[in-house]
Amino acid sequence: MFRPRLYAPGPVEVPPQVLEATARPVLHHRTQAFRELFARTRARLAEVACVPGDDVIILAGSGTAGFEAGLLACVPRGAKVVGVNAGKFGERWVKLARHYGCEVVELKLPWGEAVDPEAVRALLREHPDVQAVMSTHSETSTGVLHDVQALAQVVRETAPEALVLIDAVTSLGVAELRPKAWGLDGVFSGSQKGLMTPPGLAFAWLSERAWARSEGLNPTFYLDLRKERAQQRAGQTAYTPAVSLVAGLEVALGLLLDEGLEALWRRRERLNGAVLAGAAALGCRPYAARVSPAVAALYAPERVSAPAIVKGFAARGMRIAGGQDDAKEHLFRPSVMGYADRYDALTIVAALEEVLLELGQPVALGQGVSAALRVLAG
Amino acid sequence: MFRPRLYAPGPVEVPPQVLEATARPVLHHRTQAFRELFARTRARLAEVACVPGDDVIILAGSGTAGFEAGLLACVPRGAKVVGVNAGKFGERWVKLARHYGCEVVELKLPWGEAVDPEAVRALLREHPDVQAVMSTHSETSTGVLHDVQALAQVVRETAPEALVLIDAVTSLGVAELRPKAWGLDGVFSGSQKGLMTPPGLAFAWLSERAWARSEGLNPTFYLDLRKERAQQRAGQTAYTPAVSLVAGLEVALGLLLDEGLEALWRRRERLNGAVLAGAAALGCRPYAARVSPAVAALYAPERVSAPAIVKGFAARGMRIAGGQDDAKEHLFRPSVMGYADRYDALTIVAALEEVLLELGQPVALGQGVSAALRVLAG
The missing domain is CATH 3.90.1150.10 (Aspartate Aminotransferase, domain 1)
Structure with a gap:
């Protein structure tokens, strides 16, 4: 046995007290009890994401839904973007951007390699009109942690207008990640990795300059970060949230914050x-x-x-x-x-x-x- | 007290045995154990939806995600559609279709009224080029159950090519619903209503003729029913599924099927x-x-x-x-x-x-x- x-x-394995919280009787999402739970969970999530006080949007969906929502929230269709493709997930974001008509300048690396920021600099010099640079932070298919701090610095220096959008699905709550200090513009994640909660929730954080982009955007109906932000600031969601998973997440985030x-x-x-x-x-x-x-x-x-x-x-x-x-x-x-x-x-x-x-x-x-x-x- | x-x-209130199932240790979604659970759940869901043996796609998301996925799976952008707007949810689907550039011929009814199929006939005579008719079945904002069987019959008689797309979010598992016998083409629902499971899962069923539509379609990256169908037939999902909610759903569906x-x-x-x-x-x-x-x-x-x-x-x-x-x-x-x-x-x-x-x-x-x-x- x-x-x-x-x-x-x-x-990943989920702590029993988190599982217990997901099995509590379901809260109605338009109640004061849920509004308080949701606000508390969002506040804790922002702390764990190292952006205390900021909006981290919680969506019912997988990490992919989070990245899609984030891309469409700050990159217009047809824009030119750089996609760091050094594994399965980097490849996924290249496909996602192409799906929306973006012209993707792909930085393709052999699996197992980490991105060299200078290679990104060279690409950006060739393509100064790039509107965003997309990369994974922790690339799960290869076990690589890309240095997204150095990556962001190169982008700031070489193409100051380009946004830096990061898949933090397996780095949030696991590896050092300082979105603001590092100058990132979008960080996207999910519930079922470092946050030790069952799968089913996606998370999205945007920088102020990413939120300020509004030209030519066209989010999907369901994945619309601006609509969600307005609702979530009031303790609501645009559509029915996965309340049980939120209840579990709150407990899991508490465990992480207790540790520091x-x-x-x-x-x-x-x-x-x-x-x-x-x-x-x-x-x-x-x-x-x-x-x-x-x-x-x-x-x-x-x-x-x-x-x-x-x-x-x-x-x-x-x-x-x-x-x-x-x-x-x-x-x-x-x-x-x-x-x-x-x-x-x-x-x-x-x-x-x-x-x-x-x-x-x-x-x-x-x-x-x-x-x-x-x-x-x- | x-x-x-x-x-x-x-x-809605969720049975304790369903809550218990959602709190079981999380299964990895690429295991035989999950594949079997998922196949069993999909089979039961198809029975409860009165389409035994058919594909009912399970997505991580709210009912709105299910309707969006369904619309984009069989209606090209820019198509002309009829939207029955007799309440909050009918209105939502009109907005959804407009979001994707559809020309929506709106059948707007005072709240509380049920759709008169003859009014739909008259509209379809004026607009014989309509590609789909969208309606709620149970309109939760008003408590109305639309006669979608009669509606579908009128569509078949008057605009035989038009698809009939139905929001069954609060009718699935609650009211008589026979997608095939009634000639429906799309039925979309969610986990947290008649199926007595916590919120976080969306469901989508399409008729063979709806699946056969492939001209000019453009699903979102995350909400792509064809990609999901291919994966789900193999016991997989395109993106990480909400495994705990699926485990709960399986139990809930068992309770419903036991009752008949x-x-x-x-x-x-x-x-x-x-x-x-x-x-x-x-x-x-x-x-x-x-x-x-x-x-x-x-x-x-x-x-x-x-x-x-x-x-x-x-x-x-x-x-x-x-x-x-x-x-x-x-x-x-x-x-x-x-x-x-x-x-x-x-x-x-x-x-x-x-x-x-x-x-x-x-x-x-x-x-x-x-x-x-x-x-x-x-």
């Missing part, structure tokens, strides 16, 4: 670092040039199939992610960004030892776990 | 009928010309303010809806479409007696409840 464990880069943002970011980094160190001691190299704390993207050892590793974890009740597209055969991706502590990091490494042994690798039991323990003790 | 009771026309669709429709009608009869005995006339079982839309007695009645219910822990827009002062709307039985219908009437007494109305205690009991005994 195994206790099921969700060690995927989202959806900087402590949280440090802990996330250390837990993920322990998994990476343990895996390295077992011959599994990291895939990402610049590691995101949201996920340990790991190469399977030579001659070992990554899907067999994923299967080995599944046989132990543990859900980790495999590689996507071309990376399928050699990549596997455990994550400790959910409701997980240091013992979960150790558990992942211990299971990896067992799985590699089963697959015929010469592993001495404890070899990875000791390395992970040293990181945790550090 | 009062036990809180949700007697609003959505979100026809028994369910009859019971819903009887419960709502009991509320209407009790209210009538207390001097509260029904607002709707053709009553929807989803909600008892009631006129406050002469010289009584409807918001005061809503407030009186609130003081007893009961959330009912007031009137919207111009109907605010004289309309109130309790609903028994959620997890509610005959004793909830009686409770609503008993509370109404008390509230009217408090507001100075000459009510004899038991006057309304007896009338309601007679309907329930009938």
Whole structure:
């Protein structure tokens, strides 16, 4: 018998008190009780997003809905934009922008690489009329954390009018993210990753200059951030909100704020670092040039199939992610960004030892776990 | 002390076993366990929607997202459409179609009236090039149940090419609805009404001829029914689904199917009928010309303010809806479409007696409840 464990880069394990909150009797969304819950949740969300007091819009939908709403809220159809495509999600935003008729100047990088801000500078010099630069922060498909602070600085210097729009789906609540200090213009995320809530909510924050863009915009009917902002400031939503998920989110945000943002970011980094160190001691190299704390993207050892590793974890009740597209055969991706502590990091490494042994690798039991323990003790 | 009771026309009271299911540990959406849950839920949903075996698409979003997805899946931008506007939601779909550049021929009715199919015939004769007719089935703002069977027949006879697109947000699982037998082309709904699940899921069904329309379509990136259909047939979704709400929905659908669709429709009608009869005995006339079982839309007695009645219910822990827009002062709307039985219908009437007494109305205690009991005994 195994206790099921969700060690995927989202959806993640959700704390029991958050699950309990989602199972409370449903509140009507036009009541004072919900208005207060919603206002409290929005205030906490803004704190966790490092934009205290600002509007972070909560939508019923997936992270993709959040990015779509954000793009349409500040980029006119047909605009020229730069899209950093260094993985599955970067690619998704390129497709999204093209869907709306944007001319996308694509900065395509090999999977696993982090964006070089100077490459963006060169592109912007060629295309000074770019209206936005889109990038993921934590690219889940490759485990890369892009340096969006440096990216934003280059954009400010080279194309001051261009907005910087960031997919923070797996970085919000996981990695250091300072939208205002870093000069970002749009940050979009979802409930089921670092915020430890079931999937079904999308989040969107815009900078003042992004809100001020109004020329030629054409949001969808459902995903209209301005309509939502007006409503949400009054404790309402334009359409029926997913009240139960909001109730869970409020509790989850409380847990994160109790820990403190900087402590949280440090802990996330250390837990993920322990998994990476343990895996390295077992011959599994990291895939990402610049590691995101949201996920340990790991190469399977030579001659070992990554899907067999994923299967080995599944046989132990543990859900980790495999590689996507071309990376399928050699990549596997455990994550400790959910409701997980240091013992979960150790558990992942211990299971990896067992799985590699089963697959015929010469592993001495404890070899990875000791390395992970040293990181945790550090 | 009062036990809180949700007697609003959505979100509704959710059965505890459904709440329990939403609070189970989160499933990863790319697992066999979720694929099976999702397939089972989709099969049950198709049965409850009276289209067994068909694709009913499940989206993370509100009912509005479902209607938007449906409209864009079969109506090209710029098309001419008829919009039946007989309340808040009919008005919403007119706005939606205009948002996408449709030329909307509006059939505007006074609130409380049901659509006369012959009026639609006359409009279609004037505008034989109409590509779709949009209407609500149960118009929640007025408590009207439109005869969409007769409406569809008129459309078939007069403009055979026009699609019939129906907002079934508060009729699915509540009122008789036979999409195929009635010749409907699109049926859209949400989780938080007759399906007794927390809000956050939208549903969309299309007829074969609606799916066959592909000329000039332009869905949004997130709300793309064809992309979803391809994924959902394989037990997947295009974007991360709201897995916890799906788990709750599966349980709720099981409860509805155990009762049986026809028994369910009859019971819903009887419960709502009991509320209407009790209210009538207390001097509260029904607002709707053709009553929807989803909600008892009631006129406050002469010289009584409807918001005061809503407030009186609130003081007893009961959330009912007031009137919207111009109907605010004289309309109130309790609903028994959620997890509610005959004793909830009686409770609503008993509370109404008390509230009217408090507001100075000459009510004899038991006057309304007896009338309601007679309907329930009938």
